Amino acid sequence: MISVSRVSKSYGSGAAAVRALDDVSLSVGRGEIFGVVGQSGAGKSTLIRTINSLERPDSGSVSVDGREMTTLAGTELRAARHNIGMIFQHFNLLSSRTVQANVELSLEITGAGRAARRTRALEILELVGLHGKAAAYPAQLSGGQKQRVGIARALASSPSVLLSDEATSALDPETTRQILDLIRQLSKDLGLTVLLITHEMDVVKRICDSAAVMSGGRILEQGPVEELLTTEKSLLGQALFPLGEIPVTSSAIVEITFNGVTTDRPVIAQLARKHGIDVGILGAAVETIHGRQTGRTRLELPGDTKTVAGAVADLRSQGLFVEVLQ
Amino acid sequence: MIDRNDPYFWSDLLDTILKGAGETFYTVGLSLLFTVVFGLAAGVLLVTTESGGLLSKLFGSRALGFFVNRVLDVVVNIGRSIPFIILMILLIPFTRLLVGSFIGPTAAVVPLTIAGIPFFARLVEIGIREVPVGLVEAAQSLGATRWTILTKVMVAEAVPALALGLSTTVVGLIGYSAMVGAVGGGGLGDVAFRYGYQRYSPEYMFGVVILLVLLVQVFQSLGNFAARRLSHR
Numbered sequence: 001m002i003s004v005s006r007v008s009k010s011y012g013s014g015a016a017a018v019r020a021l022d023d024v025s026l027s028v029g030r031g032e033i034f035g036v037v038g039q040s041g042a043g044k045s046t047l048i049r050t051i052n053s054l055e056r057p058d059s060g061s062v063s064v065d066g067r068e069m070t071t072l073a074g075t076e077l078r079a080a081r082h083n084i085g086m087i088f089q090h091f092n093l094l095s096s097r098t099v100q101a102n103v104e105l106s107l108e109i110t111g112a113g114r115a116a117r118r119t120r121a122l123e124i125l126e127l128v129g130l131h132g133k134a135a136a137y138p139a140q141l142s143g144g145q146k147q148r149v150g151i152a153r154a155l156a157s158s159p160s161v162l163l164s165d166e167a168t169s170a171l172d173p174e175t176t177r178q179i180l181d182l183i184r185q186l187s188k189d190l191g192l193t194v195l196l197i198t199h200e201m202d203v204v205k206r207i208c209d210s211a212a213v214m215s216g217g218r219i220l221e222q223g224p225v226e227e228l229l230t231t232e233k234s235l236l237g238q239a240l241f242p243l244g245e246i247p248v249t250s251s252a253i254v255e256i257t258f259n260g261v262t263t264d265r266p267v268i269a270q271l272a273r274k275h276g277i278d279v280g281i282l283g284a285a286v287e288t289i290h291g292r293q294t295g296r297t298r299l300e301l302p303g304d305t306k307t308v309a310g311a312v313a314d315l316r317s318q319g320l321f322v323e324v325l326q
Numbered sequence: 327m328i329d330r331n332d333p334y335f336w337s338d339l340l341d342t343i344l345k346g347a348g349e350t351f352y353t354v355g356l357s358l359l360f361t362v363v364f365g366l367a368a369g370v371l372l373v374t375t376e377s378g379g380l381l382s383k384l385f386g387s388r389a390l391g392f393f394v395n396r397v398l399d400v401v402v403n404i405g406r407s408i409p410f411i412i413l414m415i416l417l418i419p420f421t422r423l424l425v426g427s428f429i430g431p432t433a434a435v436v437p438l439t440i441a442g443i444p445f446f447a448r449l450v451e452i453g454i455r456e457v458p459v460g461l462v463e464a465a466q467s468l469g470a471t472r473w474t475i476l477t478k479v480m481v482a483e484a485v486p487a488l489a490l491g492l493s494t495t496v497v498g499l500i501g502y503s504a505m506v507g508a509v510g511g512g513g514l515g516d517v518a519f520r521y522g523y524q525r526y527s528p529e530y531m532f533g534v535v536i537l538l539v540l541l542v543q544v545f546q547s548l549g550n551f552a553a554r555r556l557s558h559r
Contacts (some may be wrong), residue, residue, distance in 0.1 A: 052467055081469035092464035095559045096482050105478065109470045137558035157468070 001193040002028040007060030020046040022217040033194040035204045038214035044197035052084045085154030089166035091146040093138040100134035106156040124152045144175035164196035180207045230321040241285035241296040251302040257321040275311045328527045349431045350513035354499045357435045361442030369450025405444030434511030446495045453487030486557035493549020
């Protein structure tokens with residue numbers, strides 16, 4: 001659905017030039033929720049802006065729904081943008097318009113008639129959970145409600161792609177969860193492809209099917225989240241479930257990644273009983289997301305090499321991803 | 327000296343002042359109309375033709391955008407740096423060319439408009455600049471044309487600031503109109519000058535002053551009220 005290929009972009013010139021995007025490639029499948037994570041200044045904002053051509057890359061190609069965006073201009077570009085909704089960190093709603101009129105702006109731009117605009121605006125407001133707020137002004141709404149208006153406005157013209165530029169970064173954790181769940185639900189119901197950028201790992205955990213880690217204008221790692229979690233030395237795995245520093249010890253240290261399959265079994269207790277090891281838990285980061293437990297546990301396994309090897313083999317035979325650190 | 331004991335003194339005073347007020351309304355109203363149209367255009371262009379602005383590539387030409395921006399900026403600065411009393415005199419040949427005479431309420435419209443446009447343009451510029459750039463970006467992401475962004479986002483969002491700017495401009499124009507009046511432009515300034523000053527009548531002078539103070543109060547309050555009502559921030 002979205003395909004970014006070898007895109008580069010620099011700002012400034014000469015020695016002061018900043019390479020915001022450095023040979024970036026990624027692809028997002030239809031109906032997929034793809035998250036790009038990274039610190040501020042990593043180039044995420046520039047990347048997401050090249051998708052709807054708010055930024056023009058210096059080189060490379062960006063295609064959305066089979067249409068090359070980098071060469072579009074004028075009427076063609078505006079028509080292509082009707083197919084790509086965008087939501088923002090600071091919502092960017094018009095303070096002079098009511099909620100309904102804000103949503104209708106999107107439809108005024110696509111040229112819908114008055115009656116059609118009204119019908120569609122009320123319908124989409126219902127869909128994002130803002131029933132009864134049509135006549136309110138943005139200033140009268142909470143942050144979460146404002147973002148719902150932003151989502152309604154972005155989706156009013158029935159686009160097939162939604163771009164989310166740090167859409168939950170100005171919201172509190174509970175509201176963040178509600179907005180993320182709404183985006184996930186809409187993506188499912190409407191078959192919407194979502195590309196989001198964020199610096200919050202929780203966003204990736206909660207809704208992303210795939211993710212990319214960005215730093216210094218480059219993509220360091222990308223793929224389906226579940227796959228990245230079970231990749232050795234995965235940056236994303238470590239960032240999503242941080243376990244801190246590895247302590248100094250003479251015992252073996254292993255890390256187990258849970259991926260929603262085995263957490264109902266008492267893995268650690270079984271390990272201790274079966275192999276006679278005094279298992280120590282050095283760290284754990286496990287969360288339940290959408291009813292599945294995901295996370296990592298770092299264990300200390302005292303004992304001779306043979307016992308440890310046996311224990312690791314046993315864990316692996318249960319389908320767990322085990323990484324031996326020392 | 328006007329005879330205060332003349333039985334028609336007060337009714338004459340009222341007639342004269344009302345006639346003056348009518349002329350002032352006419353002069354200020356007409357010049358306000360031109361000021362708003364051209365000042366709004368100039369103010370919007372000042373912001374949008376800046377490098378990186380919405381119209382920085384005016385008619386597809388970056389050079390034209392830059393040129394328009396520089397010229398407008400200089401012209402507006404010149405317009406604002408000439409004291410009105412001098413501008414008024416400087417413009418006499420131009421006024422005569424345009425209206426055929428430099429005396430009377432219609433002729434007074436010319437210097438008032440020329441002074442009002444740059445004044446209002448700067449106020450428009452300030453108001454438009456306060457509109458967050460994110461709103462423009464959001465409209466662009468929706469596929470809006472530049473005209474739509476200009477009218478439905480930039481100007482629409484600046485309306486409360488524009489209402490305040492408008493009332494400030496009206497007050498300024500009323501003040502200037504009194505100055506034009508004193509040199510043949512008619513209106514309240516003319517009444518104050520001819521009756522109040524040259525014919526030593528404090529009643530006329532105070533009558534005009536009180537009316538001017540009231541007018542300014544009314545227009546400023548109207549502006550404040552409109553700005554409050556129009557703003558939903």
